[in-house]
Amino acid sequence: TQLLEQSPQFLSIQEGENLTVYCNSSSVFSSLQWYRQEPGEGPVLLVTVVTGGEVKKLKRLTFQFGDARKDSSLHITAAQPGDTGLYLCAGVRGGSNYKLTFGKGTLLTVNP
Amino acid sequence: DVKVTQSSRYLVKRTGEKVFLECVQDMDHENMFWYRQDPGLGLRLIYFSYDVKMKEKGDIPEGYSVSREKKERFSLILESASTNQTSMYLCASNSGYEQYFGPGTRLTVT
Numbered sequence: 001t002q003l004l005e006q007s008p009q010f011l012s013i014q015e016g017e018n019l020t021v022y023c024n025s026s027s028v029f030s031s032l033q034w035y036r037q038e039p040g041e042g043p044v045l046l047v048t049v050v051t052g053g054e055v056k057k058l059k060r061l062t063f064q065f066g067d068a069r070k071d072s073s074l075h076i077t078a079a080q081p082g083d084t085g086l087y088l089c090a091g092v093r094g095g096s097n098y099k100l101t102f103g104k105g106t107l108l109t110v111n112p
Numbered sequence: 113d114v115k116v117t118q119s120s121r122y123l124v125k126r127t128g129e130k131v132f133l134e135c136v137q138d139m140d141h142e143n144m145f146w147y148r149q150d151p152g153l154g155l156r157l158i159y160f161s162y163d164v165k166m167k168e169k170g171d172i173p174e175g176y177s178v179s180r181e182k183k184e185r186f187s188l189i190l191e192s193a194s195t196n197q198t199s200m201y202l203c204a205s206n207s208g209y210e211q212y213f214g215p216g217t218r219l220t221v222t
Contacts, residue, residue, distance in 0.1 A: 031209050042116075042202050042213030043155075068212075088155070094211045098162075099142050100211060104154035 001029050004091055004103035007111055012109040016078055021106040023089035024071045029091050033100070037086040079110045088098050115139070117213035118203055124220045131190040133217050135203030143206050144186035146170075146178060148199040149216075155202065161186055193221045 005024045013019055023032070031050045035043035047056050049065035049072060056063045062075040076083055086107050090100040119134035128140075138142065145160040157170030161180040175197060179187045190197055198221045204211040
């Protein structure tokens, strides 16, 4: 059972467009992280959200944690080719001894 | 900055060989993890360790073993490599909920 569903699976857009990717679950998570992974590299942590309803901004990236702590979204404004990569969400469930549950990711391509 | 290093970026091994993948972290983290990443399947946890000499099976431990003799080093062992173990292997460490990944080892078993 995939506990974290990410959508869309693939996304190809032009430079300058806006986009939103989603991470949904039927389970409650004590915290949720977003990572970006470039080809041939390991994932790099972008942000951690902890509180239901929390919104965090990282330059052109806006992350939101759902009120019920079951879902999250990542919005990118004015996408650039450097934003290209695999975006992964990962959640920690209470009592999990810091083990993460990962979604399968959204592969974003931003064309110049 | 946290640094997690892996011994090889690319590795090619033959079926039946014993394979060692090494991971070192420099931030004194308690927890270390080994994942494999395959297209369409995402990251799957193989094993993790929460202290020296302590280990716990993840979701897909079959065909793998691990060793953690020192806090900073966590090794993944493929006892007898098979072609279905061709994959990207990622090591991570954490202190708290946030994980820090190494660059990965692309293993091909022929």
